Amino acid sequence: MRLTTVVLAFVFGFALFLFTQVGAWGQAGDAPPGGAVEAEDGEVYAAARLVVTYEEGAPEAAEEGAVEEVEGKVQEEIAPLDAEVVALPEVADEQPGEARQDALEQARQELESEPGVEEVSFDYLRRPTYTPNDAGFPEQYGLKKPGFPQAWGSSRGDDGDGVRIAVVDTGIDAGHPDLRGKVAAQRDFVDGDGIAEDDAEGHGTHVAGIAAAATNNRAGIAGGCPTASSSSPRP
Structure with a gap:
């Protein structure tokens, strides 16, 4: 042998x-709503929070309407990037596991289809080292x-x-x-x-x-x- x-x-x-992503939880020191989820690829993201990036020049009314559509709450604004960290209390109330994950993905898709929204992504945890x-x-x-x-x-x-x-x-x-x-x-x-x-x-x-x-x-x-x-x- x-x-x-x-x-x-x-x-x-x-x-x-250090690779960072806007709104990555851990930077502000508060725990993500509903805890955190580890995906199959090892990535960790907030279980009930999304990062929403708006199209350049999108009216404020459109941004507010998109968040209201999913009954979300703006937790942080990243003005230079036209982005917001949006907490989703209803998703956090779901049972941990597949139900909550499905609810978060559904909210992501709904937000991404709203007028003025450019992109919606999970709020991933980023660390300087493993x-x-x-x-x-x-x-x-x-x-x-x-x-x-x-x-x-x-x-x-x-x-x-x-x-x-x-x-x-x-x-x-x-x-x-x-x-x-x-x-x-x-x-x-x-x-x-x-x-x-x-x-x-x-x-x-x-x-x-x-x-x-x-x-x-x-x-x-x-x-x-x-x-x-x-x-x-x-x-």
Whole structure:
């Protein structure tokens, strides 16, 4: 079995530019009405709020009429862009899940069809960098010092699913919650067999976790290459 060794490059001097969207919740510090929703692509948006952009020169009456049509409430005005952040109390009253999502999409379509409205979009959350929610991440200086969090803002290795990282160390706890299902192959060079799960020292497990621990699962630590995994059998 061919085992590809992936060298995780240290990233120094990585310049990260914050991509922002008008009205993105989190900038004003208040929670979005009705909470937030995570889409299938990982994007997070306010569950009951929309960003409405008007056509240049649209009369104020048209703008007010569009918002009234969906029984919305203007929460913020972005005058230089002819846009408004519109809260939708009726959508917020819907049951969380598919019903609320359908109501928000219906309101978006209704607003977009109103005279004077140029575009209507969900109110997406934008962050300067990707920050995993793993409990131990704040103390992981080993990832922060070489700049992994900044690199994650650009890519988290989504094109590298199935990549294997070779760790030569004291063994591995393949049943560890952060490593379960990630161990592609094992080799014990002391006993000469294919079982290396007797990691009495724990160092190999620690190193493997830094390299590829399950990430953003609200537990344990974050991995430098979180998508590295394989379902290949042991040799």
